[in-house]
Every structure is written in structure tokens, then in C-alpha cells.
Amino acid sequence: MFAHIIKKNKSYKNLFIYQQIYIFIAVLVIFLLLGFRNASVNKIESKIVFYEDSVLIYEDISNSYFPKGFHLIDTQIEEIERDFQFVNVFNPITLVASTRQHVKFSVVSDDFIETGVAFSDLVTHKVAVQKIDLIHGNVWEKDSKDPVVVIDEATANLVFGHTNVVGKFLPTRYGDLEIIGVATNTKEREQMIEHMEKAGQTIDDSTYATDAYISYGYFSTLTDVQTYNRSVIVKDTRMSLKELKSRLKEKLNVPSGDDMVVSDRQDIIDKEITSKKVFFQIIISITSVFAVLGIINIANVSLFFYRINKKNIGIYKAVGCSNKQWIILSLLESLLIGIITSVVSIVIGLAILIVGTIFAKTFLYINILQLLLSSIGIIIVITLVVVSINLLTAVFKIKKEPLYYLRGE
Numbered sequence: 001m002f003a004h005i006i007k008k009n010k011s012y013k014n015l016f017i018y019q020q021i022y023i024f025i026a027v028l029v030i031f032l033l034l035g036f037r038n039a040s041v042n043k044i045e046s047k048i049v050f051y052e053d054s055v056l057i058y059e060d061i062s063n064s065y066f067p068k069g070f071h072l073i074d075t076q077i078e079e080i081e082r083d084f085q086f087v088n089v090f091n092p093i094t095l096v097a098s099t100r101q102h103v104k105f106s107v108v109s110d111d112f113i114e115t116g117v118a119f120s121d122l123v124t125h126k127v128a129v130q131k132i133d134l135i136h137g138n139v140w141e142k143d144s145k146d147p148v149v150v151i152d153e154a155t156a157n158l159v160f161g162h163t164n165v166v167g168k169f170l171p172t173r174y175g176d177l178e179i180i181g182v183a184t185n186t187k188e189r190e191q192m193i194e195h196m197e198k199a200g201q202t203i204d205d206s207t208y209a210t211d212a213y214i215s216y217g218y219f220s221t222l223t224d225v226q227t228y229n230r231s232v233i234v235k236d237t238r239m240s241l242k243e244l245k246s247r248l249k250e251k252l253n254v255p256s257g258d259d260m261v262v263s264d265r266q267d268i269i270d271k272e273i274t275s276k277k278v279f280f281q282i283i284i285s286i287t288s289v290f291a292v293l294g295i296i297n298i299a300n301v302s303l304f305f306y307r308i309n310k311k312n313i314g315i316y317k318a319v320g321c322s323n324k325q326w327i328i329l330s331l332l333e334s335l336l337i338g339i340i341t342s343v344v345s346i347v348i349g350l351a352i353l354i355v356g357t358i359f360a361k362t363f364l365y366i367n368i369l370q371l372l373l374s375s376i377g378i379i380i381v382i383t384l385v386v387v388s389i390n391l392l393t394a395v396f397k398i399k400k401e402p403l404y405y406l407r408g409e
Contacts, residue, residue: 023341023342024341026290027346027378027382028345029286029290031346031374032349032352033290034287034374035350035353035371035374038371042370045269048269048272049123049128050121051115052265055234055235055241055244055245055248056128056129056231056232056233056262057072057233058070059229059230065254066258076251076252080234083247084236085237087115087232087234088111088114088116088233089109089230090231091108092104092227093106093214093226093227095172095225097171101155101206103159103209104209104211106211106214107213108213108216109216110142111235112213116130116233119188120188124268126268130186132186134150134181135183136163137150137166137182138181139180144215144218145217145218145221146217147175147176147177147178147218148214149170149177149178149180149212150183150212151170151179151182151183151211151212151213152182152185152211153182153184155211156182163182165182177212185211188211189211192208196208234248245262248262334383334387335387338383342383
């Protein structure tokens with residue numbers, strides 16, 4: 001039967017080509033638009049360094065829900081620390097190191113390695129949470145008041161010349177702090193240096209702050225040290241991130257629609273995508289238009305093909321072709337057209353997409369699995385559209401007697 005279908009399509013080569021061209025253009029444009037959109041979204045997501053397992057509660061946020069700003073009280077923090085698995089109260093302070101290298105100190109809870117730490121993300125212009133890891137040493141015991149510190153790799157390298165500096169001392173105006181651990185860097189300093197390099201400024205490593213972390217117990221022994229921009233970072237592996245956010249909002253009386261006071265990585269991603277909503281709306285609009293136009297053109301070609309093919313239908317029926325056999329023939333023909341044209345369109349579209357994204361410097365953000373799923377979805381949808389249109393034409397137009405078709409009525 002497939003051999004007969006191929007022979008039949010060769011007889012009506014021009015019409016077959018026209019139908020394939022319409023499908024090809026529709027599929028190609030839809031695939032390219034979805035491909036560029038996915039690459040753009042992946043590019044946005046890849047630049048978000050927010051730790052995906054933690055939720056950030058940030059103070060000093062003013063919005064429509066909290067016009068006077070949101071502020072945590074100590075009893076709320078105590079409840080959060082009691083009810084959730086890992087809680088890090090993060091608080092930058094004005095403690096100064098007596099070194100040439102500028103070091104930025106933060107007071108943190110002993111859970112900060114598990115939860116991640118807060119930092120100002122220059123990419124999103126928001127406070128984010130980044131996971132850091134200990135590469136040497138350890139952190140202090142809970143409620144410890146010992147004058148100890150955990151520093152990041154950059155501090156260790158710039159002050160001591162290497163990273164394994166556990167047991168050494170970091171001098172401050174309050175005395176020497178024993179280094180008990182070295183952790184990985186956050187992105188904040190790296191982003192700042194990149195920003196300044198792009199602005200053409202000369203880079204002096206010592207002027208860009210590195211990070212150091214002390215305990216709340218030791219901080220309570222200090223005087224005249226100011227704190228600012230306190231935040232709380234919560235992680236709980238016993239529940240989903242969605243449930244964690246919901247419970248935190250309920251506990252803090254934060255409206256469910258507020259994603260600024262209590263936020264996670266997906267909230268940051270959504271805000272970045274929303275900020276570019278015009279771009280994505282244009283892509284979706286054009287995709288929809290081409291999808292509709294493609295369906296209309298396929299329908300028009302199918303109906304036109306039926307009108308000029310009436311005599312052939314009459315001949316088929318005259319030689320004993322039943323309505324069921326004609327419908328099966330139409331089904332196989334439309335499957336052949338839909339699948340072959342969709343696959344060819346996507347292969348060509350993939351080549352164009354790869355070349356285009358290389359020039360646009362977004363090739364690294366192409367997700368092959370995403371493209372594969374999109375391709376399969378497009379092939380299925382287009383094939384179903386072609387099959388549905390051809391089957392509807394066959395079902396509703398095949399009921400006449402053979403003489404009706406042979407006369408060309």
C-alpha cells in the first residue's frame with residue numbers, strides 16, 4: 001500500500017510539493033522560535049547562582065504588601081530555628097581586618113555551610129544565596145564564643161599566599177582571630193571585578209572585598225560593631241521546597257503572592273524571565289500565528305487536492321475500493337507526509353539554530369534534551385493535524401456514489 005501511495009503522490013507531484021512546503025515552513029519557523037526561546041531561557045537560568053535547595057528570608061524589603069518594609073523579630077527567628085532543619089541567620093558587620101586585603105565579615109549561624117550564604121548578585125541585582133563548601137578545617141561548635149573565623153579561598157590566597165591556612169591568625173582591630181576553616185568563594189567579588197574590567201578600570205585585588213565568617217557567640221562579645229541587612233536562609237531536606245516556602249510564609253504572615261520577602265531560585269528565574277516578557281511574548285505570538293497559518297494552509301491544500309482528485313476517487317470506488325479502504329489510504333498518506341516533512345524541517349531547523357546560536361554566543365545554552373522533546377512534540381502535533389484534516393476530508397466527502405466523482409461534480 002505504501003508503494004501505491006508513493007506512486008499516487010508522484011502523479012500529483014506539484015500538489016504534494018505544495019503541501020510539504022506549507023508544512024515545512026510552519027514546522028521550521030515554530031521549531032526555530034521555540035529553540036531560540038529555550039536557549040534564551042536556559043541562558044538566563046545558567047546565570048542564576050541562587051542555591052536551589054535553600055529559601056531566603058530577606059529584611060528591609062518594601063513592596064505593596066509591606067510598604068513600610070518587612071522586619072523579622074527575634075521570636076520569629078527562634079521559631080524558625082526550632083521548626084526547621086538548617087537555619088542560617090546571616091548578618092554582614094563592620095568588623096575590619098588589619099591587613100592590606102579588604103575583608104568583609106559576616107556573622108553567621110553554624111549551619112551556614114549547609115544552607116549557603118547571602119550575597120549581592122550583580123547579575124540579577126538582588127540578594128541571592130550561594131552554596132559554599134569547606135575545603136579545609138571545620139566550623140565552630142553551636143553557641144561557641146571563641147574568637148575563631150572561617151575565611152574564603154580568596155582571603156587565604158591574598159593574605160597568606162595559599163589556601164591551607166587552618167591554625168593561622170587573621171588580625172582585626174579587636175584582636176587576632178584563629179582560622180579554623182577555609183571555604184569556597186561566593187560570586188560577589190568575581191562579579192564585581194568582571195564589572196570593573198568591562199568598565200575599563202584598573203584592577204587592584206586588595207580593593208575588592210573577600211569574605212570571612214564569625215559566630216554569633218563571638219559577635220556578642222564585641223562592642224561598637226554595627227550590623228546591617230540581616231537575612232535568614234532556611235534549608236530542610238524533610239520537605240519539598242514548595243512546602244518549605246509555604247510554611248515559612250504562613251509562619252511569618254507573608255502573603256502567598258509575595259516572592260520578595262521569602263524567595264527561592266525559581267522566583268529569581270521567574271522575575272528575570274518576566275523582565276524580558278515582551279521578547280518572549282513576541283516569540284510566542286509569532287509561533288502561534290505560524291501554527292495557525294500552517295494549519296489553514298494544510299487544510300486548504302487538502303481540500304484543493306480533494307477537489308481535483310474527485311475522478312480518481314470515483315475510479316477507486318468503481319473498482320471496488322470501500323470507504324474504509326479509502327480512509328486507510330488517506331490515513332497512511334497523511335502520516336507519510338506529516339512525519340517525513342516534519343523530520344526534514346526539524347533537521348534543517350536544528351542546523352540553522354546551531355549556526356544562529358553560535359553567532360549569537362548562546363550555543364552553550366542549547367539544551368539537547370529540551371530540543372529533542374520539542375522536536376517529538378512538534379512532529380506528533382503536525383502529524384496529527386495533517387492526519388485529522390485529511391481524515392475529515394475523506395470521511396465527509398467519500399459518501400457519494402462513484403458516478404458523482406467521475407462526473408467531477
